[in-house]
Structures are given as structure tokens and as C-alpha cells.
Amino acid sequence: MHTTALPTSVTRSHFGSSYFYSSRRQGCPSERLSIMTKFVLIAALGAIASVSAAGPAAVNLGKAGTYAILSKSGISTVPTSAITGNIGVSPIASTAITGFSLKMDSTNTSATSTQVTGSVYAADYATPTPADLTVTIGDMEIAYTDAAGRTPPDHLNLGSGDLGGKTLGPGLYKFGSTVIIPTDCTISGLPSDTWIFQISGDLVMAANMRVTLVGGALASNIVWQVAGYVEVGAGAHMEGILLVKTAAHFRTDSRLNGRILAQTAVTLQSSTVTQPYLGRLLAQTADILV
Incomplete structure (x- = not known):
């Protein structure tokens, strides 16, 4: 390699x-x-x-890939959180976005918050936002189904679902139950490599633990498809795209380099969410055409 x-x-x-x-x-x-x-x-x-390049074909997020946090049921924060990227809710209305002290823009198509470096969107905002969000939510659901349906796995029930202390190379990982990260773990690979983690249960990360990327691995190439809920403990640091069937909970001072794309609610407690760098190996070759 x-x-x-x-x-x-x-x-x-x-x-x-x-x-x-x-x-x-x-x-x-x-x-x-x-x-x-x-x-x-x-x-x-x-x-x-x-x-x-190693690992499964990348999961296409569609328009959902333009959001740091996307939810069908609501996004709440216990201030002060810091989100880099857009956030949005649909089909639920903007009243389900709480703790952000939203300020509408002049067109009523989006809002801003001091906790969001980006825009805030909701299904009850002015046209074209509702239609755009319908497409975006659809893309999120398609991406979830795509990730969940990949076969065959390269690794089945690795560590009986305990990823603590492990170094994870590119590939398709399948788990028949809950996955835990009780101690630090490492994801190792090239910028062109990919990972998909198919989790039938929940994904639970202990407080103050860390997922670390090495070798050039990119958070944008790491997908966690979770049928249950995601919980990132206080002070913990997570990496990757979270495609979550139910809820995502980020405890006090937790951090994510990635995206939260949840089909129910997202709750933050003074958390930091930063949408990932979208670099790819081939994108660098554009430097040649000057």
C-alpha cells in the first residue's frame, strides 16, 4: 500500500x-x-x-452530504455547542430545533445561530426549502439502505462488537448486535480507502475515549450504519459519517469529525460537530491543469 x-x-x-x-x-x-x-x-x-484504494464502494450521501446534522424529528442543544456546517430538520417544523436561539434570514428560507457556522433549515421555512429538504431526507434514507445492504462483509462480529484497542483497516464490517468503544481505537488507511460499519444494535462510545485516524484515512470515507441509537460519551471524540436509524446522543464536551444523519432526534450537550474534509486522491491531480 x-x-x-x-x-x-x-x-x-x-x-x-x-x-x-x-x-x-x-x-x-x-x-x-x-x-x-x-x-x-x-x-x-x-x-x-x-x-x-481498499474497502467497499463509497456510500453516496446525495444532498444529505451538504449537512453536518440532519434529523427527521428534531435537533436540540444544551448550549454552547459548536457546529461547522448546515443543520436541518424535516418533515418536522423548526420548533423542533431547540437551544440554538435561531434568527431568520430576510427571505425566511433559512436561519442562523451563533452556535452554527453554516445555515439552519426546517420544513416550515419558505420555498424552496421544504422541497429541498424532502429530497435531502430521501437521500439520507437511500444512503442508509445502501450502507445496510452491502455484502459480503470482510469482518463479521469482530471482537464480539468490542472495538476498544483495535486498529481497523479498510473494509466492510458487520455486527449482529451492539458495538461498544470502551477504550481508544484507531482507523488506519489511505485517503482513498473506505470503511462501512453495519451495526444491528446500538453504537456506544465511552466517556473520554477517542477514535483516531492514521495513514491519511478520511472521516468522509467512514460510514457507521446504526440500526439502533448512537451515544458518544462526555469528552469523547468520534470520526465518520453516522447514518442512524433512530437517535444520536452526544454528551457534554463530546466531539465529532463527521456528520450526524439521523432518522429520529439528535441531542447535543455542549458538543462540537465539524463536517469532514472532503479530499480525495484524484482531486489533488487538478493541480496539474494550471
Whole structure:
């Protein structure tokens, strides 16, 4: 895996935008890559990425991927929480968003809150918000069904559902009951790798524990599909996209680098939710086309 990742770093250090700008400024035609050569290089990088990527095909979040928190039943906070990204509720109305001290914008299509770096949307706001949210909620449900239906698993009931102390490589993980994270665990892989955790029960993370990403693994490539509820304990740090059939509870000072996409309620207690970096290996090749 290390050798397949190497061309990416080489490309960025030797064929990045600064290299081409430098060649143009110095007027050295022999050092310039032709347009055709650039596209050949991009195709080669695409092939490398395809070979090097491990894990299941990514789950398409659709419009739900534009939200840090999305809920069908309500979002509540015990101030002060900090959310980076949009939050929204549908089909329930904005009265189900509590603790945020919302302020409507001039068009009544969205609201703002000092606890949200982004916009707040609800099904009873002005057009086109209700229709947009209907599509978004539908995309969330499709993503949940997609993640839940993937087969065959690479790992079945790993650790009897206890992920504490484990290092988790890319793949499809299936659990027939509740999953617990009683101690720190690590998710290890490349930026192009993917993980899906299919959990038939609940997902419970103990207080002050941490999920750590290493090797370039991205929270945007990690999906936790949970048929029950999610609970992240006080002071704990979680990573990934939470596709939750029921509720999500984040206790005091808990943190998530990811998204909460819940089909019932989301409750926060002075929590931090940051939508993840969306980087992908191939996105970096755009540097070549300057």
C-alpha cells in the first residue's frame, strides 16, 4: 500500500502548480509538459488510485452530504455547542430545533445561530426549502439502505462488537448486535480507502475515549450504519459519517469529525460537530491543469 501511495506525493511535489508556473516564468519550453502529457499523467494517477484504494464502494450521501446534522424529528442543544456546517430538520417544523436561539434570514428560507457556522433549515421555512429538504431526507434514507445492504462483509462480529484497542483497516464490517468503544481505537488507511460499519444494535462510545485516524484515512470515507441509537460519551471524540436509524446522543464536551444523519432526534450537550474534509486522491491531480 505504501508503494502505491508514493506516486501521489511525487506528483504533488514535482508536478504541482508551482512547478509549471516556474517553468513558464523561466521560459524553458523543454521543461513544460504538453496538454496531452498532462492528461496522460492524470489517467495514470487515476489508475494508481483505483488499484491502491481498499474497502467497499463509497456510500453516496446525495444532498444529505451538504449537512453536518440532519434529523427527521428534531435537533436540540444544551448550549454552547459548536457546529461547522448546515443543520436541518424535516418533515418536522423548526420548533423542533431547540437551544440554538435561531434568527431568520430576510427571505425566511433559512436561519442562523451563533452556535452554527453554516445555515439552519426546517420544513416550515419558505420555498424552496421544504422541497429541498424532502429530497435531502430521501437521500439520507437511500444512503442508509445502501450502507445496510452491502455484502459480503470482510469482518463479521469482530471482537464480539468490542472495538476498544483495535486498529481497523479498510473494509466492510458487520455486527449482529451492539458495538461498544470502551477504550481508544484507531482507523488506519489511505485517503482513498473506505470503511462501512453495519451495526444491528446500538453504537456506544465511552466517556473520554477517542477514535483516531492514521495513514491519511478520511472521516468522509467512514460510514457507521446504526440500526439502533448512537451515544458518544462526555469528552469523547468520534470520526465518520453516522447514518442512524433512530437517535444520536452526544454528551457534554463530546466531539465529532463527521456528520450526524439521523432518522429520529439528535441531542447535543455542549458538543462540537465539524463536517469532514472532503479530499480525495484524484482531486489533488487538478493541480496539474494550471
